[in-house]
Amino acid sequence: MTPQSNFMVLAPIIPEREAELRELLDSMNRGPGQVDPNNSLLPFAEFETLHFARFVILDDKTTEDVRVYGLAPRSYPLYLAFLGDFDGDVNGFLGKLIKRAGKGLGKIFSCCQGFLPDTDLLDWMKQHEAPAIAVYVNWRGRTVRQIREEAALYDALLSHIQKQAASLEGLEPQELHAKLRAFVNAEQSAGRLKLSKEGPTPIGWQIRNLAHMIGFPLAGLLLSPLLLVIAPFYIIALRRLEKSDPVVCPVADQKHSENLSSFEDYDVTNQFSAMGSLKPGLVRLLTTTLVLKTVNYGARHITRPGRLGRIRSIHFARWVFVAGRERMIFCSNYDGSVESYMDDFINKTGFGLNASFSNGIGYPRTNWLVRDGCLDERNYKEYLRRHTLPSQVWYKAYPGLSAVDLERNTRIRRGLEMSSMTNEQAREWVALL
Amino acid sequence: MSEVDYADMQGLVRFGYGQMTSALYALVRVKNSDAAKRWLRSAPVTTAVAQKPPPKTAMNVAFSAPGLRALGVPESIIAGFSHEFWAGMSQESRARQLGDVGQNAPPNWTWGSYGHEPHALVMFFAEPDQFDSFVQNSRDQNWSNAFEEIISLGTSNLDGDEPFGFADGISQPQIDWEQRLERPTTQSEYTNVVALGEFLLGYRNEYGKITDRPLLDADAATAGLLNAEDMPAKKDLARNGTYLVMRQLEQDVRGFWKFLHEEAAGNLADAAQLGAKMVGRTRAGDPLVSIQAQPIPGTDPRTVTQNQFTYASDPAGARCPFGAHVRRTNPRNSDFPEHRPSTLRKLIIMLGFGPKGFYDDLTSSVRFHRILRRGREYGSELLPEHALQPGPPNEPARGLHFICLNANISRQFEFLQNAWIANTKFSGVSGESDPLLGNRESIPGCPVTGNFRIPGDGALGRRISGLPQFVTVRGGAYFFLPSLRALRYFAGAA
Numbered sequence: 072m073t074p075q076s077n078f079m080v081l082a083p084i085i086p087e088r089e090a091e092l093r094e095l096l097d098s099m100n101r102g103p104g105q106v107d108p109n110n111s112l113l114p115f116a117e118f119e120t121l122h123f124a125r126f127v128i129l130d131d132k133t134t135e136d137v138r139v140y141g142l143a144p145r146s147y148p149l150y151l152a153f154l155g156d157f158d159g160d161v162n163g164f165l166g167k168l169i170k171r172a173g174k175g176l177g178k179i180f181s182c183c184q185g186f187l188p189d190t191d192l193l194d195w196m197k198q199h200e201a202p203a204i205a206v207y208v209n210w211r212g213r214t215v216r217q218i219r220e221e222a223a224l225y226d227a228l229l230s231h232i233q234k235q236a237a238s239l240e241g242l243e244p245q246e247l248h249a250k251l252r253a254f255v256n257a258e259q260s261a262g263r264l265k266l267s268k269e270g271p272t273p274i275g276w277q278i279r280n281l282a283h284m285i286g287f288p289l290a291g292l293l294l295s296p297l298l299l300v301i302a303p304f305y306i307i308a309l310r311r312l313e314k315s316d317p318v319v320c321p322v323a324d325q326k327h328s329e330n331l332s333s334f335e336d337y338d339v340t341n342q343f344s345a346m347g348s349l350k351p352g353l354v355r356l357l358t359t360t361l362v363l364k365t366v367n368y369g370a371r372h373i374t375r376p377g378r379l380g381r382i383r384s385i386h387f388a389r390w391v392f393v394a395g396r397e398r399m400i401f402c403s404n405y406d407g408s409v410e411s412y413m414d415d416f417i418n419k420t421g422f423g424l425n426a427s428f429s430n431g432i433g434y435p436r437t438n439w440l441v442r443d444g445c446l447d448e449r450n451y452k453e454y455l456r457r458h459t460l461p462s463q464v465w466y467k468a469y470p471g472l473s474a475v476d477l478e479r480n481t482r483i484r485r486g487l488e489m490s491s492m493t494n495e496q497a498r499e500w501v502a503l504l
Numbered sequence: 505m506s507e508v509d510y511a512d513m514q515g516l517v518r519f520g521y522g523q524m525t526s527a528l529y530a531l532v533r534v535k536n537s538d539a540a541k542r543w544l545r546s547a548p549v550t551t552a553v554a555q556k557p558p559p560k561t562a563m564n565v566a567f568s569a570p571g572l573r574a575l576g577v578p579e580s581i582i583a584g585f586s587h588e589f590w591a592g593m594s595q596e597s598r599a600r601q602l603g604d605v606g607q608n609a610p611p612n613w614t615w616g617s618y619g620h621e622p623h624a625l626v627m628f629f630a631e632p633d634q635f636d637s638f639v640q641n642s643r644d645q646n647w648s649n650a651f652e653e654i655i656s657l658g659t660s661n662l663d664g665d666e667p668f669g670f671a672d673g674i675s676q677p678q679i680d681w682e683q684r685l686e687r688p689t690t691q692s693e694y695t696n697v698v699a700l701g702e703f704l705l706g707y708r709n710e711y712g713k714i715t716d717r718p719l720l721d722a723d724a725a726t727a728g729l730l731n732a733e734d735m736p737a738k739k740d741l742a743r744n745g746t747y748l749v750m751r752q753l754e755q756d757v758r759g760f761w762k763f764l765h766e767e768a769a770g771n772l773a774d775a776a777q778l779g780a781k782m783v784g785r786t787r788a789g790d791p792l793v794s795i796q797a798q799p800i801p802g803t804d805p806r807t808v809t810q811n812q813f814t815y816a817s818d819p820a821g822a823r824c825p826f827g828a829h830v831r832r833t834n835p836r837n838s839d840f841p842e843h844r845p846s847t848l849r850k851l852i853i854m855l856g857f858g859p860k861g862f863y864d865d866l867t868s869s870v871r872f873h874r875i876l877r878r879g880r881e882y883g884s885e886l887l888p889e890h891a892l893q894p895g896p897p898n899e900p901a902r903g904l905h906f907i908c909l910n911a912n913i914s915r916q917f918e919f920l921q922n923a924w925i926a927n928t929k930f931s932g933v934s935g936e937s938d939p940l941l942g943n944r945e946s947i948p949g950c951p952v953t954g955n956f957r958i959p960g961d962g963a964l965g966r967r968i969s970g971l972p973q974f975v976t977v978r979g980g981a982y983f984f985l986p987s988l989r990a991l992r993y994f995a996g997a998a
Contacts, residue, residue: 232964244962322716329586331598338948339929378856408601410914411868411923418839418869422854428906446689448711448915471949473929475866482862498962502820503862 072212072272074280075122077156077425078165079391080181081201083148084128092151092182096126096463104334107465112175115466118167120215122405123342123387124155126179126464131346131398132327135459136432139317140351150394151183152201152344154402156387158214160273169193193380203389204360205367205427207403210376212269213481215468220266221480227264228483228504244497251504252487266484287368309440310355316350319433320450323457334461336408340386340464340475343409345458346393346400347431356396358440359430363390368426379421379479381419384412386474390427399431400460406473409459413452417445431458479503508681508700508707511731512744512987514564516627516878517704517909518552520673521562525661526635527880529750530643531615531622531981532651534574539650539968540624542577544995546646551988561630561638564695565991566748566983568592571623575994581741584718588913589747589879593980594618601661602918603926603937606945608977614752615655615979622654625750625983655979657752657905659880666756667881668940668974669888671789674810675834677874678802679703690839690850691871694814696802698874705911706733706743710871716828717742717913725996729989744987746909749875749917750895751980753941754903755883761891767968772889778968780795781958783809783937784828792824793817816843819863822961826863826931829940832924834870835931841865866931871917875908903975913982928953936971944973 084092099110108116115124129150137144138448157164169176169192176196180186186195231254232239239247258264265289282356335341349355370379379385388403407410416424425444435451437444469477485490486500510518512784521527534540550562567575569590572582582590591598594610594617604610604774610617630638666672677698687699701709705717718739732740761775768774780786795812803811814836818824824831840850841859861867883902910916924930925938928950936955937943944954952969959965986994 229967233967233969236964239964241963247964322583323587325583325587325590329591329595329597332601335597339950374856375860380854380856381858382856383866402600406929407927408922410919414872414915414919415868418872420854445641446711446713448713449716450710469949471947475929475932476934479932479934499861501962501964502959504964 073158073214073270074211074272074276075156075158075208075387076161076164076201077154077206077387077389078161078196079152079154079201079203079389080180080196081129081150081152081391081394082180082185082199082201084151084183086149088182089128089149092179093128093463095179095182096128099126099464104337104462104465106464108466112178113172115468117171118157118164120158120164120167121466122156122158122215122468124153124464124466125342125344125402125462127152127154127344127402127460127462129346129393129400130460131348131458133347133432134398136319137348137351137434140318142351147394147398148184151179152400153179154389154502156404158216159274164369165193165196169196173354201391201393203391205370205390207364207366207370207374207379207385207388209379209386209474210477210481211371213477214270216267217269217482218469218472218477220264221477221484222469224264224266224484224487227258228255232504243494244501245492245494247501248486248492248497252490255487262298266292283368287364304358305354309358312350312352312354313429313437313440316356316436317433318436318450320435320454321457323453327406328456331409331456331461334465338467338468338470340404340406340470341409341412342462343403343405344414344460344462345398345455346460347433347458348398349396349430350432355430359399359427362426362430366390366423377474379420380423382415382416383475383478384473401428404467406475409456413455416454417448417451421445508683508704509744510554512989513552513704514745514985514988515550515552515562516564516748516985517876518554518672519748520878521629522632522994523558524560524562524629526630526632527659528628528639529657529659529855530626530651531624531630531654531657531979532626533623533654534571534650535652536576536649537576541650541995543644543646543650544991547642549988549991559695560634561628563629563642564627564985566625566627566985567641567994568621568623568625568981568983570621570762572984572994574623577994579966581718581720586716586747586913586917589982589984592618592621593749593982595620595749598918602921603943603945604977604980606943607973613979616981619980620654620855624651625748625981634703635882657882659882659905660884662881662885664785665881666904667757667883668760668783668887669757669886669891670779670783670785670787672881673877674785674789674807675830677702677802677876679876683707691869692838692840692842692844692850694836694838694870696800696811698871702872702874702911703876703909704744704746704914706730706740706745707911709911726993727991728743728996730987741990741993742984742986743989745990746911746985747913748878748983748985749906749908749910749913749980750983751906752903752978753906754901754976754978756972756974757886757902757977758891758893758895759972761888763972763974765892776888781825782828782956784824784830784832787845789798792831809848819861820961821863821959822965825956825958827933827936829938832930833920834874835867835924837867837870839869839871868919868923873916875910875916875920876980877906877908879905879907881905889971901978903978909985915922933957939971941975942971942973 101107135144173192384406386404391400393400422441425437425441431446435444435447483503517755599610628639678696680697680700699710701707714734718741719732728738730737730743732738764775789810789815793813800812925941928937935952937953939956954971956968
């Protein structure tokens with residue numbers, strides 16, 4: 072299995088060069104929200120292991136919100152974030168990236184502080200890397216190559232079925248499975264279809280993964296006496312905060328909202344980046360860290376492939392602290408429009424949403440960390456919209472394919488790899504076609 | 505819980521006025537706001553109070569955001585309405601979300617394109633013998649001074665069928681007028697009873713919350729308005745009003761039956777059967793899945809044989825395809841993919857360890873996405889058997905003046921249109937949008953969206969390809985259907 076990795080480069084923009092940077096980023100698009108995958112600055116399409124990538128200028132308009140806690144807003148530098156999700160390890164990918172697109176990246180990053188003509192690009196990117204505290208991968212191990220091969224398989228099967236409708240009609244599911252299996256085998260032999268074998272799982276990754284799988288609960292176990300002692304105080308403190316933390320959910324500015332919309336709904340998948348400040352204090356910082364570490368653990372070791380709780384429409388997602396511990400950004404790639412995404416979240420995984428976002432300043436009031444909160448639909452949607460940032464450039468390697476499409480195609484392929492099926496299995500498999 | 509005041513509500517919220525078979529929708533722009541207000545003050549707007557005998561004429565009025573502006577309503581008040589009302593249906597990004605691209609794109613519309621939105625929609629209903637005089641009397645001198653008519657849309661009475669020839673309007677949500685229902689956090693069974701706040705502003709919705717709307721300071725001008733239930737110090741301009749969505753949908757009845765007829769190799773009965781698969785009901789309106797014994801709350805006893813069903817008995821779509829129009833627009837599900845799960849089971853499902861079949865739990869819970877349909881057909885009736893012949897030259901168009909009422913346009917109408925009707929990935933399907941309403945435009949990575957898959961029962965299903973566009977959007981707009989109090993406020997506004 073080839074595990075997926077990610078990177079995020081976060082660097083302050085030189086104020087005088089912001090306009091130039093925006094122009095550069097726009098030049099990578101055919102129009103708002105529609106990247107040219109072969110653009111000369113960073114020809115995304117040439118990186119065959121890259122799933123998603125984006126450039127976002129972190130123009131957080133909500134930094135004034137800390138005033139509700141009597142704190143003076145800080146003037147943060149304006150950051151540029153460049154992030155991607157890909158197959159294989161970070162070093163290998165960044166190496167390829169720099170080799171092929173070093174010049175274009177250099178041009179972009181030269182608008183950021185500390186990047187000089189003689190700067191070593193790789194060193195600079197590594198210095199500016201912002202690690203995620205929690206990461207979600209829809210289907211660990213499924214590579215871009217596999218996705219494309221399986222999509223081609225699905226198309227080939229559909230067109231074969233269309234052509235051979237007469238000879239396939241009335242067949243029992245198991246016979247059908249055998250016939251289609253024979254067809255696919257023949258196509259593979261003839262070189263018209265390719266279904267590559269899974270690559271080996273890197274030993275280093277396996278060890279790290281195992282250590283993480285055991286380490287996190289182990290740490291919890293070891294700390295449990297301490298946690299038990301702290302728990303009552305923590306709960307009292309959290310409950311007190313929940314009851315008193317101000318809610319800041321003004322109606323999102325219409326222009327901002329319309330600007331966001333102009334970047335959305337070109338593909339079946341959309342990008343989402345939301346940023347905000349954390350509520351001040353140790354209790355909230357602790358809660359955020361613990362919740363996100365748990366989310367990260369669950370997403371990595373426990374969730375079923377293709378699902379985050381009940382949600383099946385997220386390809387990749389991550390939570391990242393932005394320069395310090397005061398502000399966070401959440402980035403995801405999801406299927407459908409933002410409205411359905413938000414409704415799906417409220418109705419299917421409101422508890423997760425509350426736990427992970429309620430530590431942001433102004434979030435609708437929660438109870439016991441997981442209750443209420445986003446059920447205050449109106450406030451929640453305005454809150455999210457107000458904190459959303461447009462992605463100046465956004466790339467997806469497989470336009471037109473939703474996460475559910477990918478799951479279907481993988482299920483079809485797995486079914487084909489079985490030499491025989493029970494009748495029940497065969498019925499379920501045939502229903503995918 | 506306050507009782508609802510039907511006298512303050514426009515009648516359309518409560519009634520479809522089915523017995524008044526003649527109707528006219530006048531889309532107007534305000535040319536003189538004083539005259540418009542004068543007309544409004546004397547206009548006989550029909551309320552939702554039940555009358556015996558039922559009225560023979562009725563009139564309702566709704567305003568768009570530009571219309572409120574034209575009446576002189578301050579921008580600060582208009583900004584209190586929802587984003588989508590404010591921005592309008594024909595804005596480019598919104599049009600893309602709604603699938604209004606290609607032939608459906610607003611620049612091609614007969615009315616309502618961006619910058620040319622109607623200001624008001626005036627709806628006239630009457631029994632046929634009173635219709636002409638009623639409409640004529642209502643369009644008096646004030647009317648002609650006040651408004652410039654963009655277009656007046658006539659309607660026709662097809663005896664409960666829509667123009668393709670299928671029974672229409674069979675299923676409507678039942679409104680919880682008495683607000684008796686406790687709104688649970690989660691609903692694990694499909695119910696047809698929907699919170700009042702889903703259809704009327706100023707009341708609690710399915711989330712138990714009151715939708716956003718303009719709340720005004722109490723002063724002389726707003727004295728006639730009701731107090732907001734959640735903020736009694738404020739005046740609720742929208743209470744007892746709602747949003748009205750209108751779309752003119754032209755239906756290519758000949759194209760529809762010609763396509764079905766060809767797919768059915770020239771057999772009209774088979775064509776009707778295929779049509780039923782696309783619609784999700786037979787021409788008579790019967791569902792394709794069996795009626796269940798257990799009653800569904802809120803089902804009208806008179807329509808049990810057509811409405812007492814869910815798709816729980818058809819998880820693979822073998823009887824009613826996932827993509828069928830009525831299954832897309834009302835999947836009849838609940839908040840959970842299983843019937844009445846225990847608390848533990850709910851937790852298991854919530855954490856993602858519930859049913860693991862490919863098609864399981866793919867569709868959002870329907871109770872947050874219901875609409876109240878109030879539209880009417882237009883154009884003459886054309887029976888399927890006659891639809892196969894080529895039409896006469898310059899044949900008048902047929903279709904539906906789609907009208908729906910909802911308190912949250914983005915979560916109700918727009919969600920339905922975007923996530924369920926136009927979505928080429930609905931419920932695990934691929935390469936197909938709504939078989940009736942889809943625009944068939946390609947999207948990046950999906951050159952073909954004109955398929956329709958009829959799943960088989962443990963066997964290969966049938967995939968029909970090359971569906972032409974049967975329905976073309978000719979116009980559309982978002983309106984606010986005010987309460988009587990709000991109408992008086994608008995009529996008196998400076």
